[in-house]
Amino acid sequence: MVTRSTKAKKQITAVPAAHDPALEPVSARGQKRREQIKIAARQVLERTGYHAMKVTDVATESGIAAGLFYHYFPDLQTVTCEVLADFLEELSATPHPEPEDRFDVIYIPTLVWAKAYEEHPGLMRCLVQIADEVPEFRALWNKHNSAWTARIAKGIVRRFPDGTLSENFSLSIAYALGSMVDGLINEIYVHRNSDLRKVIKTPKDAAELLSSIWYRALYLENPPPSKLTLTAPLHTMGKPVPDVAPKSKAK
Numbered sequence: 001m002v003t004r005s006t007k008a009k010k011q012i013t014a015v016p017a018a019h020d021p022a023l024e025p026v027s028a029r030g031q032k033r034r035e036q037i038k039i040a041a042r043q044v045l046e047r048t049g050y051h052a053m054k055v056t057d058v059a060t061e062s063g064i065a066a067g068l069f070y071h072y073f074p075d076l077q078t079v080t081c082e083v084l085a086d087f088l089e090e091l092s093a094t095p096h097p098e099p100e101d102r103f104d105v106i107y108i109p110t111l112v113w114a115k116a117y118e119e120h121p122g123l124m125r126c127l128v129q130i131a132d133e134v135p136e137f138r139a140l141w142n143k144h145n146s147a148w149t150a151r152i153a154k155g156i157v158r159r160f161p162d163g164t165l166s167e168n169f170s171l172s173i174a175y176a177l178g179s180m181v182d183g184l185i186n187e188i189y190v191h192r193n194s195d196l197r198k199v200i201k202t203p204k205d206a207a208e209l210l211s212s213i214w215y216r217a218l219y220l221e222n223p224p225p226s227k228l229t230l231t232a233p234l235h236t237m238g239k240p241v242p243d244v245a246p247k248s249k250a251k
Helices: 006-013 028-048 055-062 066-072 076-092 102-119 121-133 135-159 167-189 194-199 203-219 232-236
Strands: none
Touching: 028 055, 028 066, 028 076, 028 121, 055 066, 055 076, 076 121, 076 135, 102 121, 102 135, 102 167, 102 203, 121 135, 121 167, 135 167, 167 194, 167 203
8 A cells, every 4th residue: 555747748658669649639529539549448457457458449448440549549558658647647636635643644645555456456457567568657657656655754754753764764664665555455456365355345444554564663652542443453562461371389
């Protein structure tokens, strides 16, 4: 369980190199048809994924002939990069409430990420697939992740003034948090792990669990009780275990 510049987005829409700008429509009608194809591609990506997607799938979804697709896009990779770049812009533009305390510094961005996975598991899977195959998109994906991570790291330092955490160490902690968030949430919403889904039923559950683990590791104390529902048993962790060993009999 992270605004994108117009320049960065244009870099993505320019891939692959085979794309001929002369083929791009300039009329309002052409632009409308192009956006219609992108909407259809987004639906197909969410439903079937990048590797299984076919031009005929996108054409059928958008209600056009398959050959017309190539008047607007040279191939599936190009339209996919544009769709996913737009999706990253949406995620970046998601409003974040101001953290009220140290717990919220971790919880709020984690909840936003968990909700994105729950609502768009197919697109989240495609982000990883395209980042692995298209260097230009991987740069944008890394920039997005870096912004998400840096926000958490700065929040940790700001909310932990009495600590000795340097900015670099705080950034490392935030990256570790991001890896754990991605791993668990991917398992819940992309791989749909049935065991996890029995316990972690909502994005709030996932964000609360992940944030509670990191709160304890970072601040060496339990999160505020008012912040916990699913993970309330964490308040019993770390307490001394009573000595239940049998006492030796006096001779």
